Amino acid sequence: xxxxxxxxxxxxxxxxxxxxxxxxxxxxxxxxxxxxxxxxxxxxxxxxxxxxxxxxxxxxxxxxxxxxxxxxxxxxxxxxxxxxxxxxxxxxxxxxxxxxxxxxxxxxxxxxxxxxxxxxxxxxxxxxxxxxxxxxxxxxxxxxxxxxxxxxxxxxxxxxxxxxxxxxxxxxxxxxxxxxxxxxxxxxxxxxxxxxxxxxxxxxxxxxxxxxxxxxxxxxxxxxxxxxxxxxxxxxxxxxxxxxxxxxxxxxxxxxx
Amino acid sequence: xxxxxxxxxxxxxxxxxxxxxxxxxxxxxxxxxxxxxxxxxxxxxxxxxxxxxxxxxxxxxxxxxxxxxxxxxxxxxxxxxxxxxxxxxxxxxxxxxxxxxxxxxxxxxxxxxxxxxxxxxxxxxxxxxxxxxxxxxxxxxxxxxxxxxxxxxxxxxxxxxxxxxxx
Numbered sequence: 001x002x003x004x005x006x007x008x009x010x011x012x013x014x015x016x017x018x019x020x021x022x023x024x025x026x027x028x029x030x031x032x033x034x035x036x037x038x039x040x041x042x043x044x045x046x047x048x049x050x051x052x053x054x055x056x057x058x059x060x061x062x063x064x065x066x067x068x069x070x071x072x073x074x075x076x077x078x079x080x081x082x083x084x085x086x087x088x089x090x091x092x093x094x095x096x097x098x099x100x101x102x103x104x105x106x107x108x109x110x111x112x113x114x115x116x117x118x119x120x121x122x123x124x125x126x127x128x129x130x131x132x133x134x135x136x137x138x139x140x141x142x143x144x145x146x147x148x149x150x151x152x153x154x155x156x157x158x159x160x161x162x163x164x165x166x167x168x169x170x171x172x173x174x175x176x177x178x179x180x181x182x183x184x185x186x187x188x189x190x191x192x193x194x195x196x197x198x199x200x201x202x203x204x205x206x207x208x209x210x211x212x213x214x215x216x217x218x219x220x221x222x223x224x225x226x227x228x229x230x231x232x233x234x235x236x237x238x239x240x241x242x243x244x245x246x247x248x249x250x251x252x253x254x255x256x257x
Numbered sequence: 258x259x260x261x262x263x264x265x266x267x268x269x270x271x272x273x274x275x276x277x278x279x280x281x282x283x284x285x286x287x288x289x290x291x292x293x294x295x296x297x298x299x300x301x302x303x304x305x306x307x308x309x310x311x312x313x314x315x316x317x318x319x320x321x322x323x324x325x326x327x328x329x330x331x332x333x334x335x336x337x338x339x340x341x342x343x344x345x346x347x348x349x350x351x352x353x354x355x356x357x358x359x360x361x362x363x364x365x366x367x368x369x370x371x372x373x374x375x376x377x378x379x380x381x382x383x384x385x386x387x388x389x390x391x392x393x394x395x396x397x398x399x400x401x402x403x404x405x406x407x408x409x410x411x412x413x414x415x416x417x418x419x420x421x422x423x424x
Contacts, residue, residue, distance in 0.1 A: 007398050010405075014376065016383050045409055049377040052355045057265035061279050062258060065286045069258075072290055192384060213380075236385055238301050 002034075009035045013042045015216045015234040018193065019131040119208065122179045124217050127197045127232040130175065130186065136195070137173030137188055147174040147187065155185035157227055159200035160250040164189070169196070169243050180204070189243060194235035196243060203228040211237065220244050224251035258286070260302050263379050264309050270374045271313040273363065281316065285309040303381060306389035310371070361411045369404035372397055 003009075005028050011017050012025045029035050130136050139150040144161045151158055154176040163171035172188040177199065184201040208221040208230065220240045221230045229247060231240050264285060268278040285308045292308075362370060375381045375389060386401075387394045 007402060010402055011383070011398065014383065014401075041409055042405065045405055045412075046377055048354070048358060048412070049373075051351070052358075054262065054378070055266050055269065056262045057282065058275075058279070061265065061282060062261060064279075065258060065261070065283055068283065068287060069290050072287065194382075234382070236300065236302065236382055 003032055003038075005032065005035055006038060009038055010042065013039055016193075018195075019136075022131070119180060120212055120214055120219055123199055123219055123230050123232050124214050126177050126179060126186065126199065127217060130177075130188070130197055131195060136175065138175045140173040142171045144171065147171065150174055151176070151185045154183065155200075156183045157185050157200050157202055159185045159187055159198070159227060159229070160224065160247050160254055161187050162246075162250050164243070164246050167242070167246060168192070168239075169246065191233075191235055191239055191243070194233050194239070196231055196233040196235060196240065198243070198247065199230045199232065200227050202226065211241075222248065224248055225255055227251075260305050261286070263302060264305055266378060267306055267371075267374060268309050268313070270362070270370060271310065271367075277316075281309060281312050284316075285312045288312065300385055300388055302379075303385040303388040306375065306379075306381075307391065310389065358412070361408055364411065365404055365407055369400055369407060372400045373404040373408065376401055 005025065008017065008021065008025045009029065012022055012029075017025060029039065138154065139147060141147050141150075142163050142165070144163060148158065148161045151161070151174055161171065161174070165171070168191055170190045172190050172195075175186040175188065177184050177186045180201050182201055184199050187198045187200065189196040189198065203223050203226055208228065210221060212219045212221075217232055217234055218237055218240050219230055219232050220237075220243075221228065222244055223229065224247070229244075231243055231247075233240055261282070265278060265282050268281040268285070269275070272278040272281050285305065288311075289305055289308050362373065365373065371390060372386055375386045376383075381389065383394050383397050383401075386392075386397045390397065392400075
Protein backbone atom coordinates (compact mmCIF):
# COMPACT_ATOMS: atom_id res chain seq x y z
CA UNK A 1 0.00 0.00 0.00
CA UNK A 2 1.47 3.29 -1.04
CA UNK A 3 1.12 6.59 0.74
CA UNK A 4 -1.37 8.93 -0.93
CA UNK A 5 1.31 11.62 -1.10
CA UNK A 6 3.75 9.46 -3.07
CA UNK A 7 3.24 11.33 -6.35
CA UNK A 8 3.75 14.70 -4.71
CA UNK A 9 6.85 13.38 -2.96
CA UNK A 10 8.16 12.33 -6.35
CA UNK A 11 7.29 15.77 -7.76
CA UNK A 12 9.20 17.43 -4.90
CA UNK A 13 12.19 15.20 -5.65
CA UNK A 14 11.99 16.20 -9.31
CA UNK A 15 11.86 19.90 -8.42
CA UNK A 16 8.38 20.21 -9.90
CA UNK A 17 6.44 21.62 -6.95
CA UNK A 18 5.76 25.29 -6.53
CA UNK A 19 6.87 26.78 -3.25
CA UNK A 20 3.71 26.35 -1.19
CA UNK A 21 3.16 22.69 -2.12
CA UNK A 22 6.83 22.02 -1.54
CA UNK A 23 6.50 23.27 2.02
CA UNK A 24 3.43 21.08 2.58
CA UNK A 25 5.16 17.99 1.26
CA UNK A 26 8.28 18.69 3.27
CA UNK A 27 6.11 18.82 6.37
CA UNK A 28 4.52 15.54 5.35
CA UNK A 29 7.95 13.98 4.98
CA UNK A 30 8.72 14.78 8.59
CA UNK A 31 5.88 12.52 9.68
CA UNK A 32 5.91 9.79 7.03
CA UNK A 33 8.78 7.28 7.18
CA UNK A 34 7.46 5.55 4.05
CA UNK A 35 7.79 8.73 1.98
CA UNK A 36 11.23 9.44 3.43
CA UNK A 37 12.29 5.96 2.32
CA UNK A 38 10.78 6.67 -1.09
CA UNK A 39 12.82 9.88 -1.41
CA UNK A 40 15.99 7.99 -0.54
CA UNK A 41 15.18 5.30 -3.08
CA UNK A 42 14.52 7.93 -5.76
CA UNK A 43 17.89 9.49 -5.03
CA UNK A 44 19.67 6.13 -5.13
CA UNK A 45 18.02 5.19 -8.42
CA UNK A 46 18.93 8.55 -9.93
CA UNK A 47 22.54 8.24 -8.78
CA UNK A 48 22.75 4.82 -10.43
CA UNK A 49 21.15 6.05 -13.65
CA UNK A 50 23.38 9.10 -13.87
CA UNK A 51 26.60 7.34 -12.94
CA UNK A 52 27.54 6.42 -16.49
CA UNK A 53 28.82 9.05 -18.93
CA UNK A 54 26.20 10.04 -21.48
CA UNK A 55 26.44 8.31 -24.80
CA UNK A 56 27.12 10.50 -27.82
CA UNK A 57 25.97 10.26 -31.40
CA UNK A 58 28.55 8.52 -33.62
CA UNK A 59 30.64 11.05 -35.61
CA UNK A 60 29.70 9.31 -38.85
CA UNK A 61 26.00 9.86 -38.12
CA UNK A 62 26.70 13.52 -37.35
CA UNK A 63 28.48 13.95 -40.68
CA UNK A 64 25.77 12.10 -42.55
CA UNK A 65 23.00 14.28 -41.15
CA UNK A 66 25.09 17.41 -41.70
CA UNK A 67 25.45 16.55 -45.39
CA UNK A 68 21.78 15.69 -45.66
CA UNK A 69 20.67 19.00 -44.13
CA UNK A 70 23.11 20.96 -46.26
CA UNK A 71 21.65 19.34 -49.36
CA UNK A 72 18.16 19.97 -48.07
CA UNK A 73 18.88 23.64 -47.32
CA UNK A 74 19.68 24.48 -50.92
CA UNK A 75 21.22 22.12 -53.38
CA UNK A 76 24.30 23.65 -55.03
CA UNK A 77 24.13 27.00 -53.24
CA UNK A 78 25.89 26.44 -49.92
CA UNK A 79 26.56 30.10 -49.17
CA UNK A 80 23.00 31.21 -49.71
CA UNK A 81 21.79 28.16 -47.89
CA UNK A 82 23.84 29.04 -44.85
CA UNK A 83 22.52 32.55 -44.95
CA UNK A 84 18.95 31.31 -45.12
CA UNK A 85 19.32 28.76 -42.35
CA UNK A 86 17.43 29.66 -39.22
CA UNK A 87 19.83 30.33 -36.33
CA UNK A 88 18.95 27.02 -34.69
CA UNK A 89 20.48 25.08 -37.56
CA UNK A 90 23.49 27.24 -38.27
CA UNK A 91 26.63 25.23 -38.00
CA UNK A 92 24.74 22.02 -38.63
CA UNK A 93 27.44 21.06 -41.08
CA UNK A 94 30.24 22.47 -38.97
CA UNK A 95 30.49 19.49 -36.69
CA UNK A 96 34.23 19.78 -36.21
CA UNK A 97 34.15 23.39 -35.11
CA UNK A 98 31.28 22.61 -32.78
CA UNK A 99 33.08 19.68 -31.20
CA UNK A 100 36.15 21.83 -30.69
CA UNK A 101 34.03 24.45 -28.96
CA UNK A 102 32.42 21.79 -26.81
CA UNK A 103 35.81 20.36 -25.91
CA UNK A 104 37.02 23.83 -24.94
CA UNK A 105 33.92 24.41 -22.84
CA UNK A 106 34.31 21.03 -21.20
CA UNK A 107 37.96 21.67 -20.46
CA UNK A 108 36.97 24.95 -18.88
CA UNK A 109 34.38 23.26 -16.72
CA UNK A 110 36.83 20.61 -15.61
CA UNK A 111 39.78 22.92 -15.06
CA UNK A 112 38.28 26.03 -13.57
CA UNK A 113 35.19 25.29 -11.54
CA UNK A 114 36.71 26.24 -8.21
CA UNK A 115 36.69 30.03 -8.57
CA UNK A 116 33.05 30.28 -9.57
CA UNK A 117 31.67 27.43 -7.45
CA UNK A 118 30.86 29.42 -4.28
CA UNK A 119 29.12 32.13 -6.28
CA UNK A 120 27.01 29.57 -8.16
CA UNK A 121 26.08 28.03 -4.83
CA UNK A 122 25.04 31.44 -3.56
CA UNK A 123 22.93 31.99 -6.66
CA UNK A 124 21.04 28.74 -6.22
CA UNK A 125 20.67 29.48 -2.51
CA UNK A 126 19.19 32.89 -3.30
CA UNK A 127 16.87 31.33 -5.87
CA UNK A 128 15.61 28.68 -3.44
CA UNK A 129 15.18 31.25 -0.66
CA UNK A 130 13.14 33.40 -2.99
CA UNK A 131 10.70 30.54 -3.51
CA UNK A 132 9.88 30.36 0.18
CA UNK A 133 6.61 32.00 1.14
CA UNK A 134 6.66 35.79 0.75
CA UNK A 135 10.32 35.99 -0.20
CA UNK A 136 9.89 36.22 -3.93
CA UNK A 137 9.47 39.92 -4.56
CA UNK A 138 9.91 43.21 -2.76
CA UNK A 139 8.14 45.06 -5.51
CA UNK A 140 5.36 43.30 -7.38
CA UNK A 141 4.67 44.63 -10.84
CA UNK A 142 4.43 43.55 -14.42
CA UNK A 143 5.44 47.04 -15.47
CA UNK A 144 9.12 47.64 -16.18
CA UNK A 145 8.59 51.33 -15.46
CA UNK A 146 7.80 50.38 -11.88
CA UNK A 147 10.41 47.68 -11.39
CA UNK A 148 13.39 49.39 -13.01
CA UNK A 149 13.18 52.64 -11.00
CA UNK A 150 12.64 50.61 -7.83
CA UNK A 151 16.04 49.01 -8.35
CA UNK A 152 17.62 52.47 -8.55
CA UNK A 153 16.87 52.99 -4.87
CA UNK A 154 17.48 49.47 -3.65
CA UNK A 155 20.26 47.85 -5.67
CA UNK A 156 23.73 48.86 -6.85
CA UNK A 157 22.97 48.13 -10.48
CA UNK A 158 20.26 48.93 -13.00
CA UNK A 159 19.49 45.77 -14.93
CA UNK A 160 17.65 45.36 -18.21
CA UNK A 161 14.03 44.73 -17.27
CA UNK A 162 10.94 44.17 -19.41
CA UNK A 163 7.76 42.19 -19.38
CA UNK A 164 8.13 39.45 -21.99
CA UNK A 165 4.63 38.07 -21.44
CA UNK A 166 3.96 37.75 -25.20
CA UNK A 167 7.06 35.54 -25.45
CA UNK A 168 6.00 33.53 -22.40
CA UNK A 169 8.11 35.25 -19.75
CA UNK A 170 5.88 37.30 -17.51
CA UNK A 171 7.56 39.90 -15.36
CA UNK A 172 6.48 39.30 -11.76
CA UNK A 173 8.55 41.82 -9.88
CA UNK A 174 11.91 42.65 -8.37
CA UNK A 175 13.90 42.08 -5.22
CA UNK A 176 17.23 43.19 -3.82
CA UNK A 177 19.59 40.41 -2.72
CA UNK A 178 22.90 40.97 -0.99
CA UNK A 179 25.67 38.80 -2.30
CA UNK A 180 29.03 38.94 -3.99
CA UNK A 181 29.69 41.97 -1.77
CA UNK A 182 27.01 44.16 -3.30
CA UNK A 183 23.29 44.77 -3.49
CA UNK A 184 22.36 42.67 -6.48
CA UNK A 185 19.13 43.14 -8.40
CA UNK A 186 16.94 40.06 -8.70
CA UNK A 187 14.30 40.28 -11.39
CA UNK A 188 11.62 37.65 -11.20
CA UNK A 189 9.95 36.14 -14.26
CA UNK A 190 7.27 33.52 -14.50
CA UNK A 191 7.44 31.00 -17.31
CA UNK A 192 4.63 28.46 -17.21
CA UNK A 193 4.93 26.74 -13.86
CA UNK A 194 8.53 27.88 -13.43
CA UNK A 195 9.92 30.86 -11.58
CA UNK A 196 13.08 32.32 -13.03
CA UNK A 197 15.28 34.62 -10.97
CA UNK A 198 17.60 36.81 -13.00
CA UNK A 199 20.36 38.11 -10.75
CA UNK A 200 22.26 41.14 -11.94
CA UNK A 201 25.41 42.51 -10.36
CA UNK A 202 28.60 44.30 -11.34
CA UNK A 203 30.86 42.03 -13.38
CA UNK A 204 34.12 41.66 -11.47
CA UNK A 205 36.12 40.10 -14.28
CA UNK A 206 35.58 36.64 -12.86
CA UNK A 207 34.48 34.39 -15.71
CA UNK A 208 31.38 32.37 -14.93
CA UNK A 209 30.48 29.28 -16.95
CA UNK A 210 27.76 30.05 -19.50
CA UNK A 211 25.62 27.10 -18.50
CA UNK A 212 25.80 25.13 -15.33
CA UNK A 213 23.48 23.05 -13.24
CA UNK A 214 23.61 22.63 -9.52
CA UNK A 215 21.27 20.79 -7.16
CA UNK A 216 18.94 20.25 -10.09
CA UNK A 217 18.69 23.95 -10.89
CA UNK A 218 19.91 25.40 -14.15
CA UNK A 219 22.06 28.53 -14.22
CA UNK A 220 22.71 30.56 -17.34
CA UNK A 221 25.25 33.39 -17.05
CA UNK A 222 26.15 36.14 -19.46
CA UNK A 223 27.50 39.65 -19.35
CA UNK A 224 26.05 42.73 -20.99
CA UNK A 225 27.15 46.34 -20.59
CA UNK A 226 29.57 45.61 -17.70
CA UNK A 227 26.87 43.78 -15.83
CA UNK A 228 26.86 40.12 -14.94
CA UNK A 229 23.50 38.39 -15.45
CA UNK A 230 22.74 34.98 -14.01
CA UNK A 231 19.37 33.36 -14.62
CA UNK A 232 18.50 30.54 -12.20
CA UNK A 233 15.54 28.22 -12.48
CA UNK A 234 14.27 24.68 -12.63
CA UNK A 235 13.04 25.48 -16.14
CA UNK A 236 14.76 23.74 -19.04
CA UNK A 237 17.90 24.99 -20.75
CA UNK A 238 16.07 26.06 -23.86
CA UNK A 239 13.63 28.12 -21.85
CA UNK A 240 16.39 29.74 -19.84
CA UNK A 241 18.41 30.55 -22.94
CA UNK A 242 15.38 32.01 -24.66
CA UNK A 243 15.04 34.50 -21.79
CA UNK A 244 18.78 35.16 -22.04
CA UNK A 245 18.35 36.01 -25.73
CA UNK A 246 15.47 38.36 -24.98
CA UNK A 247 17.42 40.14 -22.23
CA UNK A 248 20.56 40.41 -24.35
CA UNK A 249 18.56 42.04 -27.12
CA UNK A 250 17.06 44.39 -24.58
CA UNK A 251 20.50 45.31 -23.22
CA UNK A 252 21.66 46.10 -26.74
CA UNK A 253 18.58 48.22 -27.38
CA UNK A 254 19.04 50.03 -24.05
CA UNK A 255 22.66 50.75 -24.95
CA UNK A 256 21.59 52.37 -28.22
CA UNK A 257 19.06 54.67 -26.54
CA UNK B 258 23.83 20.28 -34.52
CA UNK B 259 21.69 21.04 -31.50
CA UNK B 260 20.50 18.12 -29.37
CA UNK B 261 21.85 15.47 -31.74
CA UNK B 262 23.45 13.50 -28.91
CA UNK B 263 20.27 13.65 -26.84
CA UNK B 264 18.13 12.62 -29.80
CA UNK B 265 20.51 9.75 -30.51
CA UNK B 266 20.44 8.51 -26.92
CA UNK B 267 16.65 8.60 -26.90
CA UNK B 268 16.52 6.79 -30.24
CA UNK B 269 18.85 4.12 -28.87
CA UNK B 270 16.36 3.38 -26.11
CA UNK B 271 13.48 3.26 -28.54
CA UNK B 272 15.16 1.26 -31.27
CA UNK B 273 17.36 -1.11 -29.31
CA UNK B 274 19.83 -1.45 -32.17
CA UNK B 275 22.46 1.12 -33.17
CA UNK B 276 21.71 0.90 -36.89
CA UNK B 277 18.01 1.46 -36.37
CA UNK B 278 18.74 4.34 -34.03
CA UNK B 279 20.92 5.94 -36.73
CA UNK B 280 18.10 5.73 -39.26
CA UNK B 281 15.60 7.00 -36.75
CA UNK B 282 17.66 10.07 -35.87
CA UNK B 283 18.45 10.83 -39.48
CA UNK B 284 14.79 10.70 -40.42
CA UNK B 285 13.84 12.78 -37.38
CA UNK B 286 16.37 15.52 -38.14
CA UNK B 287 15.21 15.71 -41.71
CA UNK B 288 11.58 16.03 -40.60
CA UNK B 289 12.54 18.56 -37.93
CA UNK B 290 14.50 20.60 -40.44
CA UNK B 291 11.56 20.72 -42.83
CA UNK B 292 9.09 21.56 -40.07
CA UNK B 293 11.27 24.01 -38.18
CA UNK B 294 9.36 27.05 -39.36
CA UNK B 295 6.21 25.64 -37.82
CA UNK B 296 7.82 25.31 -34.38
CA UNK B 297 6.14 27.56 -31.83
CA UNK B 298 7.48 28.15 -28.38
CA UNK B 299 10.88 27.48 -26.97
CA UNK B 300 10.83 23.80 -26.13
CA UNK B 301 13.03 22.75 -29.01
CA UNK B 302 14.38 19.68 -27.27
CA UNK B 303 10.96 18.29 -26.33
CA UNK B 304 9.75 19.02 -29.84
CA UNK B 305 12.67 17.11 -31.31
CA UNK B 306 12.08 14.15 -28.99
CA UNK B 307 8.45 14.11 -30.08
CA UNK B 308 9.59 13.86 -33.69
CA UNK B 309 12.02 11.04 -32.91
CA UNK B 310 9.19 9.27 -31.12
CA UNK B 311 6.81 9.74 -34.05
CA UNK B 312 9.42 8.45 -36.49
CA UNK B 313 9.81 5.39 -34.30
CA UNK B 314 6.04 4.87 -34.21
CA UNK B 315 5.74 5.06 -37.99
CA UNK B 316 8.70 2.71 -38.42
CA UNK B 317 6.94 0.29 -36.10
CA UNK B 318 3.75 0.61 -38.11
CA UNK B 319 5.62 -0.15 -41.29
CA UNK B 320 7.00 -3.26 -39.67
CA UNK B 321 10.55 -2.13 -40.34
CA UNK B 322 11.41 -2.46 -36.73
CA UNK B 323 12.74 -5.71 -35.44
CA UNK B 324 11.64 -5.90 -31.87
CA UNK B 325 14.42 -6.63 -29.47
CA UNK B 326 13.40 -6.21 -25.91
CA UNK B 327 14.74 -8.68 -23.39
CA UNK B 328 12.05 -10.11 -21.17
CA UNK B 329 12.34 -9.28 -17.49
CA UNK B 330 12.65 -12.95 -16.56
CA UNK B 331 15.55 -13.43 -18.91
CA UNK B 332 17.28 -10.27 -17.79
CA UNK B 333 16.96 -11.07 -14.12
CA UNK B 334 19.28 -13.52 -12.48
CA UNK B 335 20.92 -14.68 -15.68
CA UNK B 336 24.67 -14.77 -15.05
CA UNK B 337 25.54 -15.37 -18.70
CA UNK B 338 24.11 -11.96 -19.52
CA UNK B 339 27.10 -10.16 -18.07
CA UNK B 340 29.27 -11.58 -20.83
CA UNK B 341 27.03 -10.32 -23.63
CA UNK B 342 27.49 -6.63 -22.96
CA UNK B 343 29.21 -4.35 -25.46
CA UNK B 344 32.86 -3.42 -25.44
CA UNK B 345 36.01 -5.38 -24.71
CA UNK B 346 36.88 -3.27 -21.68
CA UNK B 347 38.10 -4.71 -18.43
CA UNK B 348 35.18 -5.95 -16.37
CA UNK B 349 35.01 -3.63 -13.45
CA UNK B 350 32.15 -3.77 -11.02
CA UNK B 351 30.92 -0.40 -12.23
CA UNK B 352 30.83 -1.41 -15.88
CA UNK B 353 29.12 -4.62 -14.90
CA UNK B 354 26.47 -2.79 -12.90
CA UNK B 355 25.98 -0.37 -15.74
CA UNK B 356 25.30 -3.16 -18.22
CA UNK B 357 22.89 -4.79 -15.81
CA UNK B 358 21.11 -1.48 -15.35
CA UNK B 359 20.81 -1.02 -19.11
CA UNK B 360 19.31 -4.48 -19.39
CA UNK B 361 16.76 -3.65 -16.72
CA UNK B 362 15.82 -0.37 -18.40
CA UNK B 363 15.51 -2.24 -21.67
CA UNK B 364 13.18 -4.69 -19.97
CA UNK B 365 10.78 -1.98 -18.81
CA UNK B 366 7.54 -1.55 -20.68
CA UNK B 367 8.16 0.93 -23.53
CA UNK B 368 5.72 3.49 -22.14
CA UNK B 369 7.53 3.36 -18.80
CA UNK B 370 10.99 3.35 -20.29
CA UNK B 371 10.53 6.52 -22.32
CA UNK B 372 9.39 8.72 -19.42
CA UNK B 373 12.16 7.36 -17.20
CA UNK B 374 14.85 7.99 -19.80
CA UNK B 375 13.58 11.49 -20.58
CA UNK B 376 13.47 12.43 -16.90
CA UNK B 377 16.63 10.82 -15.56
CA UNK B 378 19.00 10.77 -18.53
CA UNK B 379 17.87 13.85 -20.43
CA UNK B 380 16.74 15.86 -17.42
CA UNK B 381 13.46 16.99 -18.98
CA UNK B 382 10.79 18.61 -16.82
CA UNK B 383 7.37 16.98 -16.51
CA UNK B 384 6.00 19.56 -18.89
CA UNK B 385 8.68 18.85 -21.47
CA UNK B 386 8.10 15.10 -21.14
CA UNK B 387 4.38 15.69 -21.60
CA UNK B 388 5.14 17.70 -24.75
CA UNK B 389 7.54 15.06 -26.09
CA UNK B 390 5.21 12.13 -25.45
CA UNK B 391 1.93 13.93 -26.06
CA UNK B 392 0.63 12.71 -22.73
CA UNK B 393 -1.13 14.64 -19.96
CA UNK B 394 1.20 15.62 -17.11
CA UNK B 395 -0.73 13.42 -14.66
CA UNK B 396 -0.04 10.39 -16.84
CA UNK B 397 3.63 11.35 -17.06
CA UNK B 398 3.81 11.47 -13.27
CA UNK B 399 2.12 8.12 -12.69
CA UNK B 400 4.12 6.37 -15.42
CA UNK B 401 7.32 7.82 -14.04
CA UNK B 402 6.45 6.51 -10.57
CA UNK B 403 5.68 3.06 -11.96
CA UNK B 404 8.84 3.01 -14.07
CA UNK B 405 10.97 3.91 -11.08
CA UNK B 406 9.27 1.36 -8.84
CA UNK B 407 9.69 -1.37 -11.47
CA UNK B 408 13.34 -0.55 -12.00
CA UNK B 409 13.97 -0.44 -8.27
CA UNK B 410 12.37 -3.82 -7.58
CA UNK B 411 14.15 -5.42 -10.53
CA UNK B 412 17.44 -3.99 -9.36
CA UNK B 413 16.95 -5.18 -5.80
CA UNK B 414 15.78 -8.58 -6.98
CA UNK B 415 18.78 -9.00 -9.18
CA UNK B 416 21.54 -7.66 -6.99
CA UNK B 417 20.31 -9.91 -4.17
CA UNK B 418 21.09 -12.84 -6.45
CA UNK B 419 17.53 -14.03 -6.45
CA UNK B 420 14.22 -12.19 -6.66
CA UNK B 421 13.29 -10.70 -3.36
CA UNK B 422 9.91 -9.62 -2.16
CA UNK B 423 9.58 -5.89 -2.57
CA UNK B 424 6.67 -3.92 -1.31
